[in-house]
Amino acid sequence: DYIPGVIAEYEKRRDVVFAALSATPGVLVRKPEGGFYMCARLPVDDANAFAEFLVRDFDLDGETVMIAPADGFYATPGLGRSEIRIAYVLEEPKLRRAMAILAQALVAYPGR
Secondary structure (H helix, E strand, C coil): CHHHHHHHHHHHHHHHHHHHHHCCCCCEECCCCCCCEEEEECCCCCHHHHHHHHHHCCCECCECCCCEECHHHCCCCCCCCCEEEEECCCCHHHHHHHHHHHHHHHHHCCCC
16 A cells, blocks of 8 residues: 555656756756656756856755756766756655746856
8 A cells, every 4th residue: 555655646746846847948858757856958058067056156035956967877978968867855845846946046047
């Protein structure tokens, strides 16, 4: 009885993140069929620089988000430079807030 509930919860979380990313201009994302994370291509010059921007320079009402740049997941240098990996391990309201913050950060980021 436990496993189907866990699967349903993570599918709901995945769908929240996927819908938000899909609706964000310039973001390309594919809906994963399993796991608890997804990768997305952002309209940024460098996901590492964008991650630093989020932590150092950006907040929305005192909050920001942390992302994992995806270039470290590729063996080929240069691949994944504008991609990120997002884990959807938080509760749905927190994920909705995080996606709203990310969308606003993309608007404010100077390296587009």
